[in-house]
Amino acid sequence: MQLFKQFTKINLFHDIQSFATTVKIDEKDFILATKSVFEKHLRVLNLPAHIIFRSDYGHSEPTDIMTDALIEDFRKTDCKRIIAIGGGSVIDMAKVLMLKSEGNTEDIFLRRVPIIKEHQLIAVPTTCGAGSEVSSVSIVSLTRKSTKVGLADDAITPDYAALIPDLLTDMPYNIFVTSAIDALIHAIESFVCPKANRYTDLFSEEATRTIVKGFSSIRAEGKEARYRLFEDFLIASNMAGIAFANAGTGAVHAMSYPLSTKYGVTHGEACYQMFTAVFQEYQQQKPKGKIQRIILLLADILNCETAEVFFKLEELLQNIIPRQPLREYGMKEEEIEEFADNVIELQERLLSQSYVRFSRETMCRIYRALF
Ligand SMILES: [Fe+2]
Secondary structure, rough: OOOOOOOOOEEEOOOOHHHHHHHOOOOEEEEOOHHHHHHHHHHOOOOOEEEEHHHOHHHHHHHOHHHHHHHHHHHOOOOEEEEEEEEEEHHHHHHHHHHHOOOOHHHHOOOOOOOOOEEEEEEEEEEOOHHHOOEEEEEEEOOOOOOOEEEHHHHHHEEEEEOOHHHHOOOOOOHHHHHHHHHHHHHHHHHHOOOOOOHHHHHHHHHHHHHHHHHHHHHHHHHHHHHHHHHHHHHHHHHHHHHHHHHHOHHHHHHHHHHHHHHOHHHHHHHHHHHHHHHHHHHHHHHOHHHHHHHHHHHHHHHOOOOHHHHHHHHHHHOOOOOOOOOHHHHOOHHHHHHHHHHEEEOOOHOOOOOOOOHHHHHHHHHHHOO
């Protein structure tokens, strides 16, 4: 039984120049970047690499149409190494380029072609959520199937992650918060996954502690407090990424995908909608188990009684950024069952590793309560 693996070298840099010098960027490098971050922080460096922007392929979360176009552009170059500078979606898209040139996105994600690594990937996260820089997972929407699917394979694990807190400074407040909530969910969901163990628990607990304390500081001091906390949040999201890369995530993520796919809700925001409702259900269905330990930890950080942990956590998060009913995103009541069926059909990987395996009825009840 494998307990833990961590292939990616993790480095912290206090400026982009020292990163560029350390990894020796040259003309055989293919940079996929978020345009605004590149223009502000990297343009001035006059890098000799082949540079393209994520926005050239679209503004939504990654789809197979976008990654097919990216693959085509990459295959026209003779680049050997990929450098992804952006949020989780940029890094997820870049992971597809690491593979030997065969097939299109659908072939790759449905494993109709062999998944073989050919190129190195350096991942530079510019948000503090996805943890994609250390995970072996890439998530893409398959447009013909109308859902997001995940490819989980060691072949798409980044070789090198560069953590540069300075790059987080341009994130709009709501992106910062929803990406940090995504990281918190990675930490807490992975902690209660059946594959969690003492190694992954270390990362889950430390990430949970850092993020909840960080949010408490922001609630007490105001939004501006985040600027001094970026390094903490970036490292916490990386640790949460290591935890979920080893232990997995569960029903919160599974249930978020139909909302993201159908209504274009960003990943962190969609997960936020499901978070405390799913954990309250976990607690009701299986109160004795690993969930008791995360409740104790949260009660300690939030300085509250164990019985009110998820209520207090929801209150803290709502204070940082308000959550809204699912109908506000355009979801219709008759889609509740459709969403549950979609999860059962396409998110078996996540449902099977959840703390409690949810039935169709349970998922419908949760969607209805959040509607
Ligand atoms: Fe996530």
